[in-house]
Amino acid sequence: MDSNNESNHKNSLFEKNPPKQPPNQRQVIIITCTLQNNYLVHCVDLVRSQIRLAEGRSLSDLNLCQDKIEPHGFAIQCRITTEDPAKQFQPDSGRIEVFQSGEGMGIRVDSASAFAGAIISPYYDSLLVKIIARASNFRLAAKKMLRSLAEFRIHGVKTNIPFLMNVIKHEQFLSGIVDTNFIDEHPDLFDLPPAKQRAQKLLRYIGK
Template structure:
């Protein structure tokens, strides 16, 4: 494989370009009108314009993207995360065009992307699952109340074909059910072109712990340990770390074994993430979903294992089903060293429910990368965070010999950072890192919402960084 087209933008496009450069592979970037001067366009060997700023007419238009891949002589296409990364039609169209799809098989994407089907597959693989309902199509409400009673309150209304917390609604009483279901169906139809939803039991004090897996496509798979992703706002992650603090070693081992078994059961190919809900009180764990792509937070795993997941993904795709020339790594050869933490920097206003805050990056100064500090970004000082795409500015990832050392390193890196011109969550992240519950590893997905007032107060009280 000599040339790869990256069907994405921003931070993840830059990340894939770096992996390709390390492997001696040329890269082709695609860009919308809004991204004509973007960093990923500058970094790539070639670049092709694919349409207006609207995602539907550019980064979600797989016909234009594949036409660019063929025209530029790309042997493979890497979808990154988001956009078309879990789009079965795009994966199949790439393969039909003779372009190597750098991801799991379209069948895996289809089966695990369907949340109801994924739960059934997890059950068949012996993985514990939360009580849930059948799917309900757009505008279908008949039988929903009985299904909710069977699942039990509180519950979550979730999009069958969705992810990233989009449209997810918490319902704590029967009288709120119908409005929540209707709202989620409408948003799911708009966001995923699939208005079906299902209901799932809500765990009040839940931890979100995920296992990084890597499947070889031949019925074997390994895990690369866990990531704690409980620090979230609006059901979306902002801080991730590994190892998960305070979880018994035996529980972590059982979760990792279950995740690897699921990937092997599916003959899964490449990196994927099996996400679990862990009851913070009972420490029971339940399958949540499987993401059939590289995750935003994959650098956390890379920092503690030394594996480059994107390079391995590309090598596996190049080897093909026969795995010719690909060196499989055995589970016994994968070890975890120290602790790593990732913070996501967003152009958003924490005081206004983390609403996106597009605008110019008048000042964008993060500490330089170092052996134990990694900065992944797709923007530079002077760039504009547009309203068209995800408002993430950068990710900072640190490593330490222990969690305490990693926390100290992260706080130091955040203190050294300056972002001006757009409202952002830099001060909020510092407030979370300093919070006594976070520092002590007392985590659950409700921490940010429960402590939001204190965190906002701490954010505004913090001295300005100069």
């Protein structure tokens, strides 16, 4: 960040806005995907290198000059929240009755309070799980993400998983031709199939 006279790592947000629309100026921290991108995609251990920088090393000492950093794949992050997309992402609360995560090669799942029996309170952040998918190209990373989302089973509270799946498989998203109005311009992203929950209904029937 030469313009700020800084010599360290910086997490920056780049948004593509329509013409004549001012940029959204805000600082964003998405440390999970940042670490995944830099360690697996750019082969840079951010934590280790920041310790070295704090010790007085320079970016050139660590061979981290911009022209030395090359990407080796793509990483995508999705945030599963207990929000209802059909109700303008209104937060939901209750007890998680069933929880099964979608994992596998190229998938990282970060969660803390996501498990069967967990009580989702309306008084805290609705974030439930972070998923990071990595692959050699963007479409393959999106395919892995879609598979992971499809394998999730969360019953008892509403989640944004169906909406995320609609976004990930949308051809315009896959082509990378999107801007900050992408969601507003595609109401079809909110065509959400009703949850079947066949196993849950069967268990309730047996329990009667």
